[in-house]
Amino acid sequence: MSIAVDVRDLVKIYPNGVKGVDGATFSVYDGEIFGLIGPNGAGKTTTLRIIATILQPTRGTVIVGGYDVVREADKVRRIISYLPEEAGGYKYLTGREFLEFIARLYSSRESEVVSMVDEGIRLSGLGDRINDKIKSYSKGMLRRLLVAKTLMVKPKIAILDEPTAGLDVVNAVHVRNAIRSYAKEKGVTVLMSSHNMLEVEYLCDRVAIIHNGKIMEIGSPRELKEKYSAENLEEVFIKLVGERI
Numbered sequence: 001m002s003i004a005v006d007v008r009d010l011v012k013i014y015p016n017g018v019k020g021v022d023g024a025t026f027s028v029y030d031g032e033i034f035g036l037i038g039p040n041g042a043g044k045t046t047t048l049r050i051i052a053t054i055l056q057p058t059r060g061t062v063i064v065g066g067y068d069v070v071r072e073a074d075k076v077r078r079i080i081s082y083l084p085e086e087a088g089g090y091k092y093l094t095g096r097e098f099l100e101f102i103a104r105l106y107s108s109r110e111s112e113v114v115s116m117v118d119e120g121i122r123l124s125g126l127g128d129r130i131n132d133k134i135k136s137y138s139k140g141m142l143r144r145l146l147v148a149k150t151l152m153v154k155p156k157i158a159i160l161d162e163p164t165a166g167l168d169v170v171n172a173v174h175v176r177n178a179i180r181s182y183a184k185e186k187g188v189t190v191l192m193s194s195h196n197m198l199e200v201e202y203l204c205d206r207v208a209i210i211h212n213g214k215i216m217e218i219g220s221p222r223e224l225k226e227k228y229s230a231e232n233l234e235e236v237f238i239k240l241v242g243e244r245i
């Protein structure tokens with residue numbers, strides 16, 4: 001299996017001296033849904049921002065689709081699509097206009113723009129509300145739109161930071177199903193973060209558990225549950241780092 005994202009001995013020290021990531025190493029394979037899971041402050045956002053070329057690493061190497069995130073950032077940006085944790089939309093555009101705006105950044109071919117927007121509308125599940133202004137959307141509707149715009153451009157690698165954070169169960173289930181079905185249908189590699197360990201159990205082929213900037217374990221949810229004789233990933237996490245919290 002070829003490697004989509006390779007992170008080696010990654011360290012990020014912020015200017016104030018805080019270590020955001022402390023020697024993380026993991027690989028994401030082509031076509032898999034990979035979850036970076038851990039509690040608040042574990043280093044998930046820092047790691048994803050470095051992979052998305054928004055933040056510079058202090059030490060270590062990160063290769064995305066064969067390109068180095070520091071030396072070949074432009075090439076990396078062409079093959080990824082990134083959903084930040086705190087993303088917004090253009091609130092005076094309708095959902096449809098926003099998707100059209102994004103699609104035109106990725107393609108100048110009208111037929112491609114139309115099919116991307118159609119895909120985005122389908123993924124968002126917003127129905128007729130796609131024609132309403134974004135400022136009228138609930139938080140859940142906005143997140144659904146943003147997940148849809150991140151996936152609809154069919155990136156080689158989609159990087160989703162807490163795609164379901166703050167969503168109620170109906171919206172969260174919609175977003176999870178959209179990610180899973182789209183990624184598997186189109187062969188898109190997904191790297192996502194979550195502090196909801198039960199959600200990643202459903203969604204992810206493999207997970208890495210991150211704590212204090214360090215990767216503590218990597219494996220499929222099933223492998224980890226078996227290894228730790230645990231009912232679910234929350235229990236795995238507690239058994240793994242509970243005594244250190």
Ligand SMILES: Nc1ncnc2c1ncn2[C@@H]1O[C@H](COP(=O)(O)OP(=O)(O)OP(=O)(O)O)[C@@H](O)[C@H]1O
Pocket residue numbers: 014015016018019020021038039040041042043044045046047085195
């Ligand atoms: N800009 C920054 N300057 C200084 N320290 C930071 C900065 N951003 C993050 N940190 C620190 O780096 C560590 C990792 O934070 P990060 O946001 O990557 O964690 P996280 O796992 O994404 O957490 P959350 O689930 O709360 O979003 C934390 O100790 C955090 O306080």
